[in-house]
Amino acid sequence: MLIGDFARLGQVSVRMLRHYDAIGLLTPARVDPWTGYRTYAPEQLGALNRIVALRDLGFGLDAIGEIVAGGIDAGQLQAMLRLRQAQIEEDVRVASTRLAAVESRLRMIEKEKTVPVDLVLKTLPAQRVAGIRATMTHEEFVPRIGEMFGRVADLLAPTGISLETSVATYDEGEAGVDVFTGHPVPDSVAGALPDGLVLVDLPGGRAACGVHLGEMASIGESWQELYRATLDGGHTPAGPCREVYLRSHPHPQSDWVTELQQPVAD
Structure with missing residues (x-):
């Protein structure tokens, strides 16, 4: 696959793929010696998926290189992603609760000059x-x-x-x-x-x-x-x-x- 097709399927930018190549994190399967065109093998999508997933988990590129080089199977990566998913869901819940509290406080301020309710x-x-x-x-x-x-x-x-x-x-x-x-x-x-x-x-x-x-x-x-x-x-x-x-x-x-x-x- 040409670099553009590989980037589209992997949902990353061409620029990012060139950067991964430059630092040795994900090198193309072949580089044409005359044109310099990079081509990738379909099997490399698995490696790209792992790199992107590890980035989303907060790892730096140096650490990702070490992890990928050491080998990480799909089960391990899925477990790490599920843990991160749970953490993000909790962050969203907390943020939603705080947003609701702010909205409620705004309504309280707006009502300060209204006639008190009957009790x-x-x-x-x-x-x-x-x-x-x-x-x-x-x-x-x-x-x-x-x-x-x-x-x-x-x-x-x-x-x-x-x-x-x-x-x-x-x-x-x-x-x-x-x-x-x-x-x-x-x-x-x-x-x-x-x-x-x-x-x-x-x-x-x-x-x-x-x-x-x-x-x-x-x-x-x-x-x-x-x-x-x-x-x-x-x-x-x-x-x-x-x-x-x-x-x-x-x-x-x-x-x-x-x-x-x-x-x-x-």
């Missing part, structure tokens, strides 16, 4: 909730909350109780946010919890409540609006805030319904 004051009943607790930063919420609820659901599955409604409480502290996630349980289960779960008695009392519809990425906006309305109404927040997920998994987040509850001292 509902109601009396919350006392609840016994079985779940797990963790301390985390606000940036860790999105990936870790889902993992926590999944773990609680697995631990409670043998009890046979309904997991339709879930509850989370949040309490800001010096080390981060103390997060508790769980499900309400009857007394029959509360007395014999599976290992790994803790029982929390959420007290009843007055609370300022509102509803958030849809994605969790924008729930901070709803909380800010609720807090403004709470303070403007002359109410004093008292105790950790709560979220009650009235509609969540297995529905898509765009269809979720979350009640926001902020206990108040009136």
Whole structure:
């Protein structure tokens, strides 16, 4: 194959192939002594694929030369690429989470001069909730909350109780946010919890409540609006805030319904 055809099939530039030739990384199968035209054998596509893959993995050309010279089979290279694929996917997930947080913060700023939303004051009943607790930063919420609820659901599955409604409480502290996630349980289960779960008695009392519809990425906006309305109404927040997920998994987040509850001292 002429160098242009080889470059097209290998999805690299002709200039790059000439550079690989110049440094001895991938020499043509034949160079015409009269015209200087480079030609490549189809079998060399395998070597080119390995070079490009190693470049994508972050190796320098000197290191690639040593690796190729030492021999690397397809299985080894596939394993390295799969690991790199997982790393890139995680980077994309983190970047997407940060982007959603920035977009949400922009919307919060845009809403600062809007009229506060109406809130509902109601009396919350006392609840016994079985779940797990963790301390985390606000940036860790999105990936870790889902993992926590999944773990609680697995631990409670043998009890046979309904997991339709879930509850989370949040309490800001010096080390981060103390997060508790769980499900309400009857007394029959509360007395014999599976290992790994803790029982929390959420007290009843007055609370300022509102509803958030849809994605969790924008729930901070709803909380800010609720807090403004709470303070403007002359109410004093008292105790950790709560979220009650009235509609969540297995529905898509765009269809979720979350009640926001902020206990108040009136």
